[in-house]
Amino acid sequence: MRVRFQQLPAWYSKLSLISRNMSGTVMLPGVGVFGTGSTARVLVPLLKAEGFEVHALWGRSEEEARCLAKEHGIPFHTSRSDDVLLHQDVDLVCIYIPPSMTRQIAVKALGIGKNVVCEKAATAVDSFKMVTAARYYPQLLSIMGNTLRFLPAFVAMRRLLMEGYVGEMQVCDVRVYGPSLLDQSYGWTCEELMGGGGLHTAGSSIIDLLSYLTGTRAHRVHGLLRTFVQQNGLIRGIRRVTSDDFCFFQMLMGGTGSSSGGVCCTVTLNFNMPGSFVHEVMVVGSTGRLVARGTELYGQRNGSKGEELLLSDSGWAGPEVKDMPLPHLRGLSSMVKALRQSFQAHEERRSWARGSVAMAPTFEDGLYVQTVVEAVKRSSCSGEWECVEIMSQEPDPNHNLCEALQRNKN
Amino acid sequence: MRVRFQQLPAWYSKLSLISRNMSGTVMLPGVGVFGTGSTARVLVPLLKAEGFEVHALWGRSEEEARCLAKEHGIPFHTSRSDDVLLHQDVDLVCIYIPPSMTRQIAVKALGIGKNVVCEKAATAVDSFKMVTAARYYPQLLSIMGNTLRFLPAFVAMRRLLMEGYVGEMQVCDVRVYGPSLLDQSYGWTCEELMGGGGLHTAGSSIIDLLSYLTGTRAHRVHGLLRTFVQQNGLIRGIRRVTSDDFCFFQMLMGGTGSSSGGVCCTVTLNFNMPGSFVHEVMVVGSTGRLVARGTELYGQRNGSKGEELLLSDSGWAGPEVKDMPLPHLRGLSSMVKALRQSFQAHEERRSWARGSVAMAPTFEDGLYVQTVVEAVKRSSCSGEWECVEIMSQEPDPNHNLCEALQRNKN
Numbered sequence: 001m002r003v004r005f006q007q008l009p010a011w012y013s014k015l016s017l018i019s020r021n022m023s024g025t026v027m028l029p030g031v032g033v034f035g036t037g038s039t040a041r042v043l044v045p046l047l048k049a050e051g052f053e054v055h056a057l058w059g060r061s062e063e064e065a066r067c068l069a070k071e072h073g074i075p076f077h078t079s080r081s082d083d084v085l086l087h088q089d090v091d092l093v094c095i096y097i098p099p100s101m102t103r104q105i106a107v108k109a110l111g112i113g114k115n116v117v118c119e120k121a122a123t124a125v126d127s128f129k130m131v132t133a134a135r136y137y138p139q140l141l142s143i144m145g146n147t148l149r150f151l152p153a154f155v156a157m158r159r160l161l162m163e164g165y166v167g168e169m170q171v172c173d174v175r176v177y178g179p180s181l182l183d184q185s186y187g188w189t190c191e192e193l194m195g196g197g198g199l200h201t202a203g204s205s206i207i208d209l210l211s212y213l214t215g216t217r218a219h220r221v222h223g224l225l226r227t228f229v230q231q232n233g234l235i236r237g238i239r240r241v242t243s244d245d246f247c248f249f250q251m252l253m254g255g256t257g258s259s260s261g262g263v264c265c266t267v268t269l270n271f272n273m274p275g276s277f278v279h280e281v282m283v284v285g286s287t288g289r290l291v292a293r294g295t296e297l298y299g300q301r302n303g304s305k306g307e308e309l310l311l312s313d314s315g316w317a318g319p320e321v322k323d324m325p326l327p328h329l330r331g332l333s334s335m336v337k338a339l340r341q342s343f344q345a346h347e348e349r350r351s352w353a354r355g356s357v358a359m360a361p362t363f364e365d366g367l368y369v370q371t372v373v374e375a376v377k378r379s380s381c382s383g384e385w386e387c388v389e390i391m392s393q394e395p396d397p398n399h400n401l402c403e404a405l406q407r408n409k410n
Numbered sequence: 411m412r413v414r415f416q417q418l419p420a421w422y423s424k425l426s427l428i429s430r431n432m433s434g435t436v437m438l439p440g441v442g443v444f445g446t447g448s449t450a451r452v453l454v455p456l457l458k459a460e461g462f463e464v465h466a467l468w469g470r471s472e473e474e475a476r477c478l479a480k481e482h483g484i485p486f487h488t489s490r491s492d493d494v495l496l497h498q499d500v501d502l503v504c505i506y507i508p509p510s511m512t513r514q515i516a517v518k519a520l521g522i523g524k525n526v527v528c529e530k531a532a533t534a535v536d537s538f539k540m541v542t543a544a545r546y547y548p549q550l551l552s553i554m555g556n557t558l559r560f561l562p563a564f565v566a567m568r569r570l571l572m573e574g575y576v577g578e579m580q581v582c583d584v585r586v587y588g589p590s591l592l593d594q595s596y597g598w599t600c601e602e603l604m605g606g607g608g609l610h611t612a613g614s615s616i617i618d619l620l621s622y623l624t625g626t627r628a629h630r631v632h633g634l635l636r637t638f639v640q641q642n643g644l645i646r647g648i649r650r651v652t653s654d655d656f657c658f659f660q661m662l663m664g665g666t667g668s669s670s671g672g673v674c675c676t677v678t679l680n681f682n683m684p685g686s687f688v689h690e691v692m693v694v695g696s697t698g699r700l701v702a703r704g705t706e707l708y709g710q711r712n713g714s715k716g717e718e719l720l721l722s723d724s725g726w727a728g729p730e731v732k733d734m735p736l737p738h739l740r741g742l743s744s745m746v747k748a749l750r751q752s753f754q755a756h757e758e759r760r761s762w763a764r765g766s767v768a769m770a771p772t773f774e775d776g777l778y779v780q781t782v783v784e785a786v787k788r789s790s791c792s793g794e795w796e797c798v799e800i801m802s803q804e805p806d807p808n809h810n811l812c813e814a815l816q817r818n819k820n
Contacts, residue, residue, distance in 0.1 A: 170638045171656055171680060173585075222632065222793075224660060226674060228580045228696070246581055248660065248676050250634060264636060266658050268676055270581060272694055274712045284682055286638070302684045383632075383795045 029091030032056040032084040036064040038323040039096040050340040055089040098188040099195025107133040115141035122195035127367040134363040143360040147331030148209045153297040166285025172265040177278040190241045197243030198269040216254035223249030223376035245271045249376045439501030442466040442494040446474040448733040449506040454482045460750040465499040508598040509605025517543040525551035532605035537777040544773040553770040557741030558619045563707040576695025582675040587688040600651045607653030608679040626664035633659030633786035655681045659786045
């Protein structure tokens with residue numbers, strides 16, 4: 001059985017029926033893009049292809065911003081974030097910048113009434129602050145830039161899982177192998193505390209994806225992180241990489257019983273494998289299994305002789321990006337399509353319909369993912385299973401001060 | 411670069427030069443086989459093909475023994491173990507029976523001067539007793555029936571690892587997926603304490619293999635076991651499967667430093683996947699990687715464009731066995747060849763040369779494997795990393811009694 005397009009969610013098939021020329025006639029929000037890295041580079045042409053106008057671009061340096069703006073004909077560029085946020089033609093802000101900087105921009109953007117698509121933050125505290133802002137402005141769109149949920153293979157996979165293709169889910173087994181994630185020069189990708197490393201970069205998307213696919217969340221995790229390559233030709237001397245290039249974690253999801261119920265997830269991330277890219281997500285259940293290899297979906301029911309191809313990939317015709325694996329590229333493209341659909345549903349250019357972006361990860365999902373990432377890191381240090389406890393209150397930054405005052409009083 | 415046969419160990423290439431007809435002219439030891447299961451069924455024709463004469467067969471029931479003996483023209487069969495052990499034409503005993511019974515036969519066989527090839531025991535205490543016997547009779551051959559070490563793909567893999575193909579070893583990643591390991595009727599395969607389950611059955615061979623490939627041993631392990639299928643059409647009512655059908659463990663091998671040095675091994679065993687058989691062993695190092703898929707070996711050095719096929723498998727021409735995966739079948743076949751070579755090197759039919767079986771796992775290796783298996787099981791209960799401590803003294807069976815006496819004395 002091959003999944004036909006009609007079997008995907010209704011909004012999904014609609015997308016392909018809407019001619020691209022039409023988008024000119026509908027008022028889409030003006031976009032401001034933060035970032036000049038590989039994702040931002042591919043995002044701009046994708047947005048344009050869907051009829052969005054990119055009005056402003058922010059780069060860390062004036063030079064970086066000017067280059068990319070010139071390349072893609074973006075009328076305004078700057079290295080001052082407020083100039084993009086306050087730009088009168090910008091209604092949607094896409095934030096694809098290093099994790100340690102996302103929270104500040106995202107919270108500010110919501111505060112001045114802009115819709116936000118944002119990459120992950122560096123810490124759970126930052127994620128919590130983003131959640132608080134999103135809760136405060138529920139009429140604004142606020143979604144995480146995690147894009148694997150939108151990949152057609154995973155959309156189909158989730159639907160088949162919900163329909164019982166594999167029976168009761170037992171095990172999810174994920175492998176992501178690839179070349180080093182480090183930048184050419186020393187930067188945040190080398191620093192664990194800045195949100196670098198395989199777990200934070202690739203693991204985050206997987207953690208989010210697995211909660212989307214299984215419909216449950218992790219309650220206990222165990223993990224092991226390693227930095228095998230601590231120095232290389234470019235990072236040497238007193239500098240050392242602290243972010244992980246190998247990570248391996250397990251999540252117990254759903255049913256909290258000790259031995260029965262729930263799903264065991266095992267994830268292996270290895271970024272010491274130049275020249276390869278493996279992205280495999282397998283779900284094994286009581287009556288069959290589903291495997292997404294790259295952007296294609298395969299399945300096998302118990303009793304059948306072999307695997308069947310459920311969703312093939314006819315090839316990628318969009319912009320090529322060297323550093324970006326195809327599942328993320330395709331996912332990003334599908335997310336942009338869903339965004340267009342969401343804004344097209346309304347006459348007013350700032351309004352959006354929840355329908356087509358309902359499957360997108362919210363900032364709450366972002367906080368959950370960040371909490372799991374931190375629990376896995378804790379587990380790697382402690383060697384023990386760690387509970388996933390979602391923050392419900394911002395930790396008091398003056399905690400120590402308060403204690404000191406308390407002590408003085410007595 | 412494809413590995414040619416000449417690059418395998420010297421004894422290995424010699425094997426293929428010796429004509430099978432020659433074996434009649436050399437005095438090979440007479441063999442007694444214990445077991446009528448799938449391994450024993452394939453072992454008998456393999457032994458015969460190499461020129462060994464199988465003189466006696468033991469089965470749990472007279473009926474089972476008679477059937478297999480008739481099928482393969484074995485002159486003597488019995489259900490009494492002593493009748494095989496004391497058989498005057500039997501110089502080599504091959505023990506392929508359930509784990510809970512191996513120790514008793516192996517220790518007795520050594521005690522009356524027979525050479526022994528034996529499947530794993532059920533517990534570390536049993537393994538330790540086998541080690542004690544093997545140490546006591548060093549002139550007798552005593553090797554474990556674990557057969558993956560002999561598989562040409564792993565022989566070549568080890569050689570390439572030692573030659574530095576992958577540079578410094580970092581990660582071993584192993585996956586074994588297959589259909590249920592349970593027998594048709596309720597028996598030892600259902601019982602964790604009897605040596606059933608994926609960890610004990612398939613995990614043991616992998617634990618042994620990884621210590622062979624890396625040249626080191628595990629010092630800490632972490633694991634998770636699950637029994638997803640506790641009852642089925644044949645095992646129901648008050649009966650419940652206690653042996654694992656999913657197991658997932660990590661081993662820290664070599665270098666005992668906290669973050670650097672040593673090899674991280676991750677092993678995923680899943681036996682809820684009817685209709686499939688995946689057997690993949692990957693070693694990733696600082697300058698490249700090697701992957702054995704089934705019986706074939708692939709490699710990729712960092713910087714090269716793609717994977718190269720290093721050792722292909724031209725197909726299996728030997729006896730077919732439904733339940734036995736090809737890597738084990740081929741490994742068993744290679745082990746029997748090595749055994750022949752070992753005994754052929756001597757005139758006297760009981761004598762053997764260490765050369766060709768030097769790579770075989772000893773009983774000491776068997777004790778190590780059993781110790782790791784038990785540590786993984788402990789870890790699955792405790793949720794913590796467990797140390798691998800090899801038994802150096804047999805635990806006193808009257809421990810509690812002694813304590814009681816001690817208390818009375820005071």
